[in-house]
Amino acid sequence: MKDITKKYTNGEVTIVWKPNECIHSAICFKGLGDVFDPKKRPWITPEESSTERIIEQIKKCPSGALSYYLNRDESDGKIALEAETIVETSLNGPLLVYGMLP
Ligand code: SF4
Structure with a gap:
């Protein structure tokens, strides 16, 4: 039997459905x-909830036919940082670092 996987998203969460595993409960x-x-x-219309x-x-879901992942996990949790990072040096002093650093 062919392994079919369907995905539906509301932009935040993606619902994964495997029809071959569905037991129609x-x-x-x-x-x-x-x-x-x-x-x-x-x-499946995830935008409705x-x-x-x-x-x-x-x-x-008793069969495991339904599963999900959060869309932010798919991008590996990386957040785009748009802020500039500035490093200031001072004589015999510490480095001063400004900005949005992960
Ligand atoms: S709960 Fe799971 S097994 Fe039951 S009908 Fe929905 S998808 Fe199929």
Whole structure:
């Protein structure tokens, strides 16, 4: 059987669904029908709820067909820093460093 993975995001969290692992328990759409609705296409619409609520519901999936990741994790937690970094030297003194340093 072909391994199929589908992804749906609200910009903050990405829902990962593996249809071959779904056992059709209906727990997702009984628990959070705004996001999981098998009558709609696409059947998963994460923009209809909060990230916290979606994660709470995904954790109840009994088969592991549903999983998620936070989009900020995908970028390896790196945050774009736009601020300038300035290093000042002083005679026999410390280096003074200004800016946004991770
Ligand atoms: S909760 Fe999981 S196993 Fe149940 S219908 Fe939804 S995706 Fe399928």
